[in-house]
Amino acid sequence: MDSDPRRSETLYLTLDIESDYGRSDSYEILSQAAPFIDWLHAENIPLTAFVVGKLFQQGHSIIDTFLRAGISLGVHGFSHSPDTFGTMHASHADEIQKGMEAFEKRVGRKPDGYRAALGIVSRDDVLLMDKLGFCYDASIFPMRRSHCYDFSGLPKSPFQWQGTNLVEIPLGMLTATLPAGMTFINLLGSELSAFLVKRQVSSLSGDDKAFHVTDLHFHNLFPYYPAMNSLPFIMRLVYQAGSIMGGLVTLRRYVAVLRSKGFVFGNLETDALSLRRESLPVVGLDCFNRML
Template sequence: MTDGSGERPLSVCITFDYDALSLWAGMLGSTNPTQISRGEFAAVAMPRILTYLRSHRIPATFATPGHTLLAYPDIAKAIAADGHEFAHHGWVHELVSLTDEAGEREVFERGFEAFEKVLGIRPTGYRAPGFDFSPRTVSLLQEFGFSYDSSFMGDDFNAYYLREGDQASPTQPYRFGGPVDLVELPASWALTDVPCFEFVWGALPGLRPPSAVEEIWRGDFDFAVERNPGGIYILTLHPQTIGRGHRWLMFERLVEHFANSDNVVFETLGAYAARWRSENPHDKWCATPSVHAPATS
């Protein structure tokens, strides 16, 4: 809610990476039926998630792999029927940094094909599976007509334009590329649920108590709403993870806290990106040196 002060509210964006089976079959390369069944729980959790969002009139963004759209088309249609936004999230939650250019192009194209087949749409927002980019990805996002991304972590509560052509070397000074017309809505591992909760043998200990995670997520929100009005606070959630009962109760408490705070609005990533772009034209933004657009010598 807003406090009527006229100050631009903090935007809270609830986002769901609706990976379902693809997380286990794709990025983790599993053929273990019991492990893959963990992704199946996402389809169990989705009705309770949609019911809650509907009852509280909260628009959300669902970053969805093509593999999930084809596995559960009726759930995808239910998400669309409730007016939520979709973002491209790969084909089968693959890490594009591990493939070549042809493979990365195929990932984008198969994802688009699934969106067209199931929903008849072409999303203009992107979130990389595993927050993973290759050196080619920014260029491909422009080529495929995306307007925003939500994978980078160069800021916490402020949008910015992505750069292309950065060069990192252990022996040479860092070389900054130039900002391109692609809005970045920054993500954070600290504001996502999988590292906190999911147990993966030999990789993630997970299984933290929701109270500990609630403290982190609430703390970042309290900072943002007090000190970063007009900014964006993004939670990156996964139905198969946050949808478990004890975690979902924590999420409901957090949303109540958000809603009871002064000067807050819930909206989708796409809505925020469009408004931010209109208020920060690319050419004008690039002309003002900042940490995201350093002046060149």
């Protein structure tokens, strides 16, 4: 590629589309998506959404709604079920393969991007994604999550997995241990979250400033209490607090504050596919040998 999309301070909104709260059997919140899509359109904000394979398989109407709205789609595993989450040492071959096949059948082409449930990927997963022809993965949180992964030593900006053609786009962070996910932005509020993002980005240098990825879910924007009430106690508390303190209003404000700080908004998929591979750092797969 001749042009590298990287420029200063670009923020990428990404959305994971899965069952309500990521572990229930219902998909009720998807029916509340319209105000969010209208807002994206009105504000001219690009979005890349990672969708569970089950929804591609079902031919859920959210797929057509998103395609009509010009939203880029990637794969977010197949089932998003807790018994398949595993750790950085487990293979998620079924989730990746079935997710890809469901995407292909529904959308009519191969997917370019992947995001694993809870951001849990392994060495085998990276090799499989590369073999299946995925161009980029946007799963890694550069931090440690107890009993799941330790990616705290990985770069905070795009890199290439050694011996593969797969680019990794790590998720943004608010602090060294707190990811830039809407669950936390709801709790901290838009002003403090935007301040923390700016501070994180300012600590990077040159091209590395460009990719700051924020992750959100529909359940961060629109509550659905029957599914929320069936969550484990601590999760329920977090989402209850988030539904009182945050939501679409908080996201709108977060975007407005970041714009006032000079951020521009990019499309993750478009820019991930345009990266100049030769300028990216290369990370060896031995990082997966790390103990949890």
